[in-house]
Amino acid sequence: MSLNEKIITDAIITEFYHKFRDCLDVDVAIVGAGPSGMTAAYHLAKAGRKVAMFERKLSMGGGMWGGGMTWNTIVVQEGSKHVLEDLGVPMKRYQDEYFTCDAVAATTTLASQACLAGTRVFNCVSVEDVAIREVDGEKRVTGLVINSSPVEMAGLHVDPLVIGCKYVIEATGHDTEVLKTLCRKNDIKLNTPSGSIQGEQSMWADVAETDTVENTCEVFPGMYVTGMAANASHGSYRMGPIFGGMLLSGVKAAKEINEKLG
Ligand code: 48F
Known part of the structure; x- marks a missing residue:
């Protein structure tokens, strides 16, 4: 068989067009493919929800790849290690209730499982705004305003596109x-x-980890906050390279949204 570049191009255009068009209306649109976003995506997609995830960078993973200061090991606590372990990420007890795992294995596994569960990922796409409507007398987020990351990086004046979602x-x-x-x-x-x-606020891992899960909520009708965005919106602390809170935050958001979707 001799390869034809036009068929390759046609395949990409056709497949991407269908994927994008099918995501004009989704159940859940996730902004950011960090650990909390990927975990939420995995659990929602696994539950049969239609999920699209938008990530500004080329790769999924957010702040999980580099462990602490590029030493690519992450730490999770006893109560959250099941989230990664259930996906097949090997965990090693370090001391008491601390566990370590390879940051790259954790990131790639979460990314892969989120995709394989059915999440449609749009990498290199930046969310620049939301769509808002009045629904039953109250304002509600009803979609995302998206643009190509290279357009954003180049500062080009190009108008965005919009997708609709329930959350x-x-x-x-x-x-x-x-x-x-x-x-x-x-x-x-x-x-x-x-x-x-x-x-x-500044670093206080112990409080921050509990708060991350506590602060995961519907912060505005139609919009949930997870992970570090949950803490930053609620005035809580940062926690550094311990990831249990991020994972449990994604699980909590998925569970609540899934229940609300009925
Ligand atoms: O920062 P990030 O990893 O979010 P997270 O799930 O996890 C935080 C931890 O990585 C770490 C920590 C604790 O353990 O403190 O920082 O809260 O991932 C956020 C992702 O969102 C993307 C960004 O590129 C990153 O991959 N992102 C940010 N803004 C936009 C965006 C945007 N406007 N549009 C699309 N993607």
């Missing part, structure tokens, strides 16, 4: 980028203690 998961990490945009552009009150984004 957004804001999993953009420390910057809570999409939630910030939502607050900047709309006169709204969030489901946080102050009603607005409270900002992240």
